[in-house]
Amino acid sequence: MKRALQSVFGLAFGILLFVNTSTLHAETVAPEELVRRLAADVTDAVRKDPELQNPASPKIADIVGRLIVPRFDFQRITQFAMGRNWAKATPAEQKEIVDQFGRLLTRTYSNAIASLKELDIEVKGTKIITANADVTVKTQMIGRPQPVAIDYSLINGPAGWKVYDVTVEGISLIAAYREEFGTLVSSSGVSGLIDVLKKKNGA
Amino acid sequence: MRIASRLFLSLSLLCAAASVAHADEPASPEAASTEPAPAFDPIEPVNRATFALNDVIDMIIVNPLVSLWNGVLPQPVRQGVSNVFDNLDDVYAGVNHVLQGSPSTAGADFGRVIVNTTVGVGGLFDVGTKVGLKKTYGDFGQTLGVWGFSTGPYVVLPLIGPSTLRDTSGRAVRVVTDARNLLPSNTSYALMGTEYLATRADAKSNENLVAASSLDRYVFVRNLYLQRRAMLVKTGKDIAAGKAQ
Numbered sequence: 001m002k003r004a005l006q007s008v009f010g011l012a013f014g015i016l017l018f019v020n021t022s023t024l025h026a027e028t029v030a031p032e033e034l035v036r037r038l039a040a041d042v043t044d045a046v047r048k049d050p051e052l053q054n055p056a057s058p059k060i061a062d063i064v065g066r067l068i069v070p071r072f073d074f075q076r077i078t079q080f081a082m083g084r085n086w087a088k089a090t091p092a093e094q095k096e097i098v099d100q101f102g103r104l105l106t107r108t109y110s111n112a113i114a115s116l117k118e119l120d121i122e123v124k125g126t127k128i129i130t131a132n133a134d135v136t137v138k139t140q141m142i143g144r145p146q147p148v149a150i151d152y153s154l155i156n157g158p159a160g161w162k163v164y165d166v167t168v169e170g171i172s173l174i175a176a177y178r179e180e181f182g183t184l185v186s187s188s189g190v191s192g193l194i195d196v197l198k199k200k201n202g203a
Numbered sequence: 204m205r206i207a208s209r210l211f212l213s214l215s216l217l218c219a220a221a222s223v224a225h226a227d228e229p230a231s232p233e234a235a236s237t238e239p240a241p242a243f244d245p246i247e248p249v250n251r252a253t254f255a256l257n258d259v260i261d262m263i264i265v266n267p268l269v270s271l272w273n274g275v276l277p278q279p280v281r282q283g284v285s286n287v288f289d290n291l292d293d294v295y296a297g298v299n300h301v302l303q304g305s306p307s308t309a310g311a312d313f314g315r316v317i318v319n320t321t322v323g324v325g326g327l328f329d330v331g332t333k334v335g336l337k338k339t340y341g342d343f344g345q346t347l348g349v350w351g352f353s354t355g356p357y358v359v360l361p362l363i364g365p366s367t368l369r370d371t372s373g374r375a376v377r378v379v380t381d382a383r384n385l386l387p388s389n390t391s392y393a394l395m396g397t398e399y400l401a402t403r404a405d406a407k408s409n410e411n412l413v414a415a416s417s418l419d420r421y422v423f424v425r426n427l428y429l430q431r432r433a434m435l436v437k438t439g440k441d442i443a444a445g446k447a448q
Binding site for chain 1: 241242282285286329332338408412415416417418419422423425426427430431433434435437438
């Protein structure tokens with residue numbers, strides 16, 4: 001996927017280097033395509049491999065690491081979730097929080113992978129927040145009694161488009177953690193937050 | 204009772220954004236980078252105690268019953284039971300969409316009730332969705348929000364879980380007007396108990412996800428609940444203003 005994305009961008013940059021207007025096309029298509037492939041890759045993998053339908057399978061970590069993690073910007077997810085507390089952490093602490101929080105997210109949400117067997121994700125459209133920089137791809141997860149609206153917020157960085165927030169039925173992941181992080185930092189400081197994250201990860 | 208439990212219980216996955224002051228504002232694109240005001244939770248110590256009490260009740264009574272429920276009833280039966288209660292909810296969704304000034308959504312809600320009650324055998328099957336009558340969420344707390352009432356303080360209700368003063372008022376309206384009040388009280392309680400259990404069983408995997416991913420579960424659940432409610436009010440306003448669907 002990353003390779004595909006890079007080639008999309010390679011194409012955009014290579015061919016359209018002197019045709020500025022055409023880059024508009026690349027910027028609206030790319031994030032939507034990224035989300036579509038992200039969804040298709042993961043659901044295909046789960047359907048093809050019965051082992052992945054068992055939430056306890058060690059193979060899930062592999063799929064998550066290969067297909068999902070590279071498309072998420074954990075640095076930015078953490079930074080947004082920390083809000084103004086981000087500046088209170090030293091660079092070493094920031095690195096530690098990004099690492100631990102990334103582990104917490106991948107570990108807990110890996111458990112949901114197995115259920116994707118009978119679910120499909122349909123891309124409904126893209127809302128451009130800042131052209132070529134910040135967009136929200138709206139999707140619907142179908143296959144349950146009622147469809148679930150899932151929005152992926154993506155930002156265009158040096159490594160291409162990456163997801164920095166996921167909003168499920170109006171609930172933003174970043175917003176949910178920001179309050180928790182804020183509460184913990186104000187009660188026990190940045191180091192207290194790191195301790196809680198580590199403990200949660202069993203490290 | 205149904206709306207209440209449904210909400211909360213389904214709450215698990217669902218359920219906050221921000222404070223009372225900001226709760227009803229549309230999420231701005233910059234939301235990710237701005238600092239939200241803290242949740243309005245003036246009785247937090249009491250709420251935390253109720254939250255802990257609910258955990259104890261869950262552990263001792265609810266979880267074993269949910270395991271039994273899931274273990275004894277096959278998935279299609281459990282789905283059928285949920286559908287019957289959802290069908291009753293659609294009546295209230297319709298009433299609320301009328302109150303919110305969204306008559307066409309209300310029409311679809313009542314259309315669902317008619318189709319699901321007849322072709323869907325008393326609500327056991329959700330035929331409405333299959334014929335294009337989409338389920339739209341609607342409750343009295345949301346209606347108060349659409350009318351411009353702020354959420355008021357956050358409260359945790361015994362057994363039911365997260366709520367706000369506004370949503371508790373809405374829930375009270377629902378309980379008082381529930382058609383099941385016309386039934387003999389034993390039947391009515393049995394139905395409420397079944398509904399509660401069905402809702403909790405539906406929500407279990409989400410509740411587990413919340414427990415696994417949160418650092419301070421009380422804060423996390425409060426945030427999810429308030430975000431979810433703010434979104435439902437915004438959706439209600441958007442539909443009434445003709446901006447959505």
